[in-house]
Amino acid sequence: MTAIIDLAGKRGLIIGIANDQSIAAGCAEAFAGAGATLAVTYLNDKARPFVQPVADRIHADWMAPCDVRTPGSLEAVFEEVRTRWGTLDFLLHSIAYAPKDDLHGRVVDCSAEGFALAMDVSCHSFIRMAKLAEPLMADGGCLLTVTFYGSERVVEHYNLMGPVKAALESTTRYMAAELGPKRIRVHAVSPGPIRTRAASGLDRFDEMLEQAAKEVPEHQLVDIVDVGALAAFLVSDAARRITGTIIPVDGGQHIVG
Secondary structure, three states, rough: OOOOOHHHHHHHHEEOOOOOOHHHHEEEEEEEOOOOOOEEEEEEOOOHHHHHHHHHOOOOOEEOOOOOOOOOHHHHHHHHHHHHOOOOEEEOOOOOOOHHHHHHHOOOOOOHHHHHHHHHHHHHHHHHHHHHHHHHHOEEEEEEEEOOHOOOOOOOOOOOOOHHHHHHHHHHHHHHHHHHHHEEEEEEEEEEEOOOHHHOOOOOOHHHHHHHHOOOOOOOOOOOOHHHHHHHHHHHHHHHOOEEHHHHHHOOOHHHH
């Protein structure tokens, strides 16, 4: 009997690995474990030593620098995909950023520049990736991004990222509708709070973790392995009729919060 999650023969691009504790790393491990061939990016030379061990562990086919704030950087990555592989089966977008002052302050106090930068890096970059991936997915494919339930309701200290993630989720739905005729599926995975490098930038994040553990039905926090298992299913052929979803993997926090 064939395994339900079989990614043998599929090629995937992972954008957003910060270190071995990041959500993107958990997803990459799951993709590789299911047989996928992977390429990964790293932000810059300073970040590469933290990403390299993950790339080595998953036997990444190749690595490339990518800073979506730098003109041409993202385009260069997709040109590498086209040159090396010619096609792409799936993509994981797992990047988010907001300037510290804007992130730690009230939404009503955020600067126009900070809001625009947070939207560009955290949301519009996913649109750009979809546009670049589209011609490489002639036989269909899957685009994944990562969100958080602070998009739907107010989460203390999540601040500016709440509206940004709400925009990302709406973008996911619209792109799923637009790309569906080409059999390109689009999803946003919504993990509960996980102690990652990115999350450490949130004010009083430890309190958020403690509160989540109290609220969820099983009183257990999710981890990057849980997120990776869902991501691997979504990019597999087993999920070929599922698209446009915002799927929580949060131990049930979305039903009790």
